[in-house]
Amino acid sequence: xxxxxxxxxxxxxxxxxxxxxxxxxxxxxxxxxxxxxxxxxxxxxxxxxxxxxxxxxxxxxxxxxxxxxxxxxxxxxxxxxxxxxxxxxxxxxxxxxxxxxxxxxxxxxxxxxxxxxxxxxxxxxxxxxxxxxxxxxxxxxxxxxxxxxxxxxxxxxxxxxxxxxxxxxxxxxxxxxxxxxxxxxxxxxxxxxxxxxxxxxxxxxxxxxxxxxxxxxxxxxxxxxxxxxxxxxxxxxxxxxxxxxxxxxxxxxxxxxxxxxxxxxxxxxxxxxxxxxxxxxxxxxxxxxxxxxxxxxxxxxxxxxxxxxxxxxxxxxxxxxxxxxxxxxxxxxxxxxxxxxxxxxx
Amino acid sequence: xxxxxxxxxxxxxxxxxxxxxxxxxxxxxxxxxxxxxxxxxxxxxxxxxxxxxxxxxxxxxxxxxxxxxxxxxxxxxxxxxxxxxxxxxxxxxxxxxxxxxxxxxxxxxxxxxxxxxxxxxxxxxxxxxxxxxxxxxxxxxxxxxxxxxxxxxxxxxxxxxxxxxxxxxxxxxxxxxxxxxxxxxxxxxxxxxxxxxxxxxxxxxxxxxxxxxxxxxxxxxxxxxxxxxxxxxxxxxxxxxxxxxxxxxxxxxxxxxxxxxxxxxxxxxxxxxxxxxxxxxxxxxxxxxxxxxxxxxxxxxxxxxxxxxxxxxxxxxxxxxxxxxxxxxxxxxxxxxxxxxxxxxxxxxxxxxxxx
Numbered sequence: 001x002x003x004x005x006x007x008x009x010x011x012x013x014x015x016x017x018x019x020x021x022x023x024x025x026x027x028x029x030x031x032x033x034x035x036x037x038x039x040x041x042x043x044x045x046x047x048x049x050x051x052x053x054x055x056x057x058x059x060x061x062x063x064x065x066x067x068x069x070x071x072x073x074x075x076x077x078x079x080x081x082x083x084x085x086x087x088x089x090x091x092x093x094x095x096x097x098x099x100x101x102x103x104x105x106x107x108x109x110x111x112x113x114x115x116x117x118x119x120x121x122x123x124x125x126x127x128x129x130x131x132x133x134x135x136x137x138x139x140x141x142x143x144x145x146x147x148x149x150x151x152x153x154x155x156x157x158x159x160x161x162x163x164x165x166x167x168x169x170x171x172x173x174x175x176x177x178x179x180x181x182x183x184x185x186x187x188x189x190x191x192x193x194x195x196x197x198x199x200x201x202x203x204x205x206x207x208x209x210x211x212x213x214x215x216x217x218x219x220x221x222x223x224x225x226x227x228x229x230x231x232x233x234x235x236x237x238x239x240x241x242x243x244x245x246x247x248x249x250x251x252x253x254x255x256x257x258x259x260x261x262x263x264x265x266x267x268x269x270x271x272x273x274x275x276x277x278x279x280x281x282x283x284x285x286x287x288x289x290x291x292x293x294x295x296x297x298x299x300x301x302x303x304x305x306x307x308x309x310x311x312x313x314x315x316x317x318x319x320x321x322x323x324x325x326x327x328x329x330x331x332x333x334x335x336x337x338x339x340x341x342x343x344x345x346x
Numbered sequence: 347x348x349x350x351x352x353x354x355x356x357x358x359x360x361x362x363x364x365x366x367x368x369x370x371x372x373x374x375x376x377x378x379x380x381x382x383x384x385x386x387x388x389x390x391x392x393x394x395x396x397x398x399x400x401x402x403x404x405x406x407x408x409x410x411x412x413x414x415x416x417x418x419x420x421x422x423x424x425x426x427x428x429x430x431x432x433x434x435x436x437x438x439x440x441x442x443x444x445x446x447x448x449x450x451x452x453x454x455x456x457x458x459x460x461x462x463x464x465x466x467x468x469x470x471x472x473x474x475x476x477x478x479x480x481x482x483x484x485x486x487x488x489x490x491x492x493x494x495x496x497x498x499x500x501x502x503x504x505x506x507x508x509x510x511x512x513x514x515x516x517x518x519x520x521x522x523x524x525x526x527x528x529x530x531x532x533x534x535x536x537x538x539x540x541x542x543x544x545x546x547x548x549x550x551x552x553x554x555x556x557x558x559x560x561x562x563x564x565x566x567x568x569x570x571x572x573x574x575x576x577x578x579x580x581x582x583x584x585x586x587x588x589x590x591x592x593x594x595x596x597x598x599x600x601x602x603x604x605x606x607x608x609x610x611x612x613x614x615x616x617x618x619x620x621x622x623x624x625x626x627x628x629x630x631x632x633x634x635x636x637x638x639x640x641x642x643x644x645x646x647x648x649x650x651x652x653x654x655x656x657x658x659x660x661x662x663x664x665x666x667x668x669x670x671x672x673x674x675x676x677x678x679x680x681x682x683x684x685x686x687x688x689x690x691x692x693x694x695x696x697x698x699x700x701x702x
Contacts, residue, residue, distance in 0.1 A: 207661070212619070213612045221416055222661040228406060239612075246522060246611040250534040252412045267612070270522035 045075030047296050048097045049289070050107040052085040052134070057266070057346040058285055059108065062133065065289030066106060072315050073297050075103070087111035091118045098122035104296035106289075107141075108133040116140035128299035132292040133285075142299050142306040144327045145292045147283040150182075153236070154189035156281045156333040157261055158198065161232050164258040164278055168200030169231030172223050174244050174261075176211040176237040186236050204230065209240045216243035224253055235261035241280060245271035265336055265344040272341050284334035285346060291317055291330055385633030385641075385688075389648040393655060400659040407662065415541055419534070421654035422543040423605045425647045427621060428628035429554045430598030432646035435629055436558070437591045438571040438638025439489060439496035444599035444625055446507030447481045448618035451603025453511055456520025456613050459529065467529050471604050478600015479593050481507060486592030490585045504622065508615075515615040522611035533608035543605050547647075550598065554643045567591060571638025627674065628653050631681040635689070653677070 049066050051059030063079050070077040080096070082089025087110040095118055097105050105127050109115055112135065119129050119140040132145040161171055173190070175183045187206060194201055204227050209216025216239055224230060224247075233248075235241035241261040248254055249271055259271070263280040271277040291314050298304045298312035310322040320328050336344070371379070397417070400407040407413045427444055434441045451474040458470050481503070488499045522530060535542040558564040570577040570584050578584050602621075607613050632649030634641030653674060660670045 212616065213610050213614060214606075214617070217610055218420065218657065219661075221420070222658055225404060225407060225413065225416075225658070226662050228404075239614075242521070242612050243610070250531070252410075266523070267519070267521045270611070273523075 045070075045073070045103045045297060045300050046100075047075055047077055047104045047106060047293060047300070048093075048102045049077070049079045049081075049293075050090060050093050050097070050105060051079070051081045052108045052110050053083060053089075054079075054081045055083070056085075058264075059133075061344065061346045062108075062285035062289035062292075065286035065291075066293040067289075068286075069290045069293035069297070069315055073294070075297065077293075085110050087114035090115050094118040094122055098125050098127055101125070102127055103300040104128040104130065106130045106132060106292045106296050107136075109136040110134070112136050113140075128296055130292050130296045130299065132288055138325050142326060143295050143322065144325070145288060145295055146327050146329050147285075147288050148333050149329055150185050151189060152329075152332045153262065153281070154186045155193055156335070157186070157234055157236060158190050158193045160260045160279055160281060160335065161234050161258065162198055162201060164260060165201070165231040167198065170202050170204045170227060170229050171232045171234055172205040172207065172227060172230055173203065174216060174219055174223065174233055174235040174237075174240040175206060175208050176240065178208045180211075180237075183236050190234070190236075209235075209237075209243060211237055211239045213239060213243050216240045217247050220244040220247040224248075224251070224257065230257055232258035232260065235259070235263075237261070238263050238267055238282075241277075242267045242271075245276050249274055249276040262333075263336070264346060265341050266346060268336070269341055272336070272338050279335050279337045281333040281335050283330055284344075286344075287317060287334070288330055290315065291320065291328065295320070295328055386645045386648055389632060389645065389652055393648065393652050396652070396655050396659050400655075400662050404662050407659075411539075414539065415534070415536065416658065417655070418544040419541040419609070420658060421651040422541065422547040423602050423609060424621070424624060424628060424650040424654055425547040426550050426598050426602045426605065427625040428632070428646040428650040429551055429643045430595035430602075431622075431625040432629040432632070432634045432641065432643045433554060433558070433567065434496075434591045434595040435626070435634050435636065436567050436571045436638055436641060437588050438574060439588060439591065440500065440626065440636075441482070441485060441496065441592060441595045441599075442500040442622045442626075443481065443485060443503040443507050444595060444602075445618040445621035445623075446504050446511065447478050447596055447599040448603040448606060448621055449511045449613075449615060450481065450507055451478050451600040452606045452613045452617045453515050453520060453603075453615065455604050455607040456524055459525045460520075467526075467532070470529070471601070474600045474604035475597045476600070478603065479597035482592045482594070482596015482599070483589065485596065486589035489592065490588045508619075512615045519615075520607065520613040525607065525611070529608055530611055533605075533611070543609060546601075546605065550601070551643060551647050554594075558643060563587065563590070568639055571635075571640075573639070624653060625650075627678050630685075631677055633681070633685065635685060636682065649681075 047070055049063045051063060067077045080093045082093070090107070090110055094105065094115060098121055105122060107129065109131055116137055119136065123129055123142070129141040130143045130145060131141045133147060135141070135144040138144070165171070173187055175187060191203060194203055205223060207219045207223055209219045220233065220243060223233065233244045235244050241259060241263040245259045245268065248257055248259055254276055259277050260280050262282050264282060268277060268280055294314035295312065299306060304310035304312050304322065306322060306326050308322055308324055311319055314320050322328055397408060401409070408417065427448070430444060431441060454477060455470055455474055458465055458473065485500050485503055488494060489496045492499070532542055537545060558567060566577070566582050566587055569582060570587055574584060603618070606617060628649035629641070629646040630636055630649070631652060632641065632645030632647065634646055656673060657670060660673060
């Protein structure tokens with residue numbers, strides 16, 4: 001079994017809300033046997049959610065989605081987790097879940113390898129293991145529910161900005177650090193997308209705020225000063241988008257220069273309310289938890305084994321197919337606007 | 347011919363005499379001389395040159411409401427911190443913990459608004475200053491009583507304070523929507539086009555300048571920094587003065603933390619990381635001798651303005667990120683080299699004047 005952790009990247013987005021958010025895209029592997037014992041009845045499935053830590057608004061949101069799904073297919077939902085987001089804190093809960101004979105464990109891993117042994121012991125006694133938000137190595141879980149693909153993230157942002165400036169004008173990108181793998185990959189994809197489909201949008205500058213509030217703020221000021229005809233700033237990092245919005249919200253540029261990108265509702269609420277920002281993207285953690293619970297259901301009932309090409313039903317989200325490396329992609333990023341931002345608290 | 351030489355000789359003799367005994371010059375002469383020869387004037391000229399270049403590249407740098415506001419607003423917080431650092435450095439000490447202090451009070455500001463809804467802004471500002479002063483007192487006490495070099499003590503507290511805010515805040519952050527709008531508005535509020543934060547910085551500067559230049563305790567700061575042993579032998583309250591310097595430096599960092607929260611609207615545990623070095627850099631560029639005893643808070647403030655204005659100018663001229671930092675480094679080294687050169691020349695001249 002070849003394990004190829006192709007892209008382990010830190011998403012500044014989530015550093016903000018407390019998850020280290022390793023987007024582990026695995027290219028290959030993942031046929032590590034299936035822990036879900038077939039034959040369980042959907043009516044009495046016991047599914048445990050194990051977030052990185054308790055009291056984290058992001059996981060409160062995702063686990064609420066999980067509880068909703070479990071209620072729909074009629075199982076029992078429980079949530080356990082450590083106070084601090086540490087791998088050793090998660091191990092005891094994994095062991096407990098195995099001893100109690102839970103049908104499935106849905107976990108956001110604090111470490112890709114440190115909890116592997118515990119997870120595999122649980123799988124040996126028939127617990128289906130689904131990771132979401134942050135993956136482990138593919139050989140210690142059955143499925144990984146991936147929140148977003150790089151292509152999806154890039155095209156969502158291009159669409160948002162194109163919509164907000166009417167398909168033509170000058171835009172600039174305010175990124176994280178100049179060597180941030182994720183952001184650079186997205187920026188490349190965004191550039192390609194702009195070139196291919198939006199000939200009237202000119203990307204005039206890419207600047208780096210280092211995911212530091214003050215530096216991002218000052219870089220925004222410099223951008224606006226340097227490019228007097230700028231129509232929009234796109235920031236594919238939560239720190240950057242909040243800083244850009246803060247600067248623009250009480251400057252003369254308010255209402256003239258659009259701000260969009262990737263943000264969290266709590267950070268952006270103020271600027272959505274005062275009209276500085278029309279819409280921004282991220283995934284919907286509630287849907288992520290919802291899908292993870294349905295995936296756990298499909299494994300535990302034996303509907304699927306977690307192999308590439310398996311398909312399963314996920315309630316209101318429709319049908320999903322297991323991709324390469326036992327990965328299930330949630331879908332396109334979710335767009336937050338004034339209409340829906342109050343439904344979220346993370 | 348001979349008269350000419352004679353005259354020349356007299357003139358040079360009198361100017362040399364004046365160097366050794368400045369009191370022989372008239373007040374006006376001294377004032378003009380001080381202004382022309384001062385380090386502060388040189389920096390103001392550099393700042394004006396930078397602004398002129400930036401404005402010629404981009405009119406709106408100076409001649410737009412936004413440009414004008416940013417010009418004044420951007421350096422404000424660093425001015426407050428640089429003044430604090432200058433006071434500490436003048437006593438031949440250094441405070442590396444001010445960036446961490448800023449982080450603590452900035453985060454505290456947000457927490458106060460969240461945990462005590464409706465708390466008056468004035469109370470938050472006062473608490474911020476007091477907490478900063480308290481953290482400064484810890485530094486001061488360790489340095490003054492523990493007789494540990496300030497560099498070591500404050501390097502330690504820099505990590506301890508940062509660790510405290512990391513533990514306290516974790517990955518949590520204060521968002522703009524957590525703080526009342528009227529507080530955030532203070533961050534950009536303008537009185538007759540002058541931003542409020544700039545006014546705060548100027549008031550701090552004026553008060554500190556008056557204290558250091560015109561009061562007994564202020565002058566003693568210089569004496570202690572010039573020669574700590576002599577100051578002690580002379581009977582100056584060195585322990586008390588050094589602690590005072592750290593308390594004032596800490597209080598100003600605390601104030602800067604509150605200003606930071608109002609200005610940036612977002613506070614994470616990484617706030618103010620590296621600001622201690624910027625504040626010290628500003629002071630050094632502004633002519634504060636790193637070994638204490640000379641320089642003015644005016645210089646430190648101008649140094650802060652220069653640093654921040656250059657930072658804003660370089661992207662306009664089109665200089666990439668890396669070089670922006672390199673320029674700051676070059677400025678600091680240039681300032682210190684100039685400092686050494688000037689003080690060596692000054693002492694040589696004084697020697698010559700005395701030998702006559």
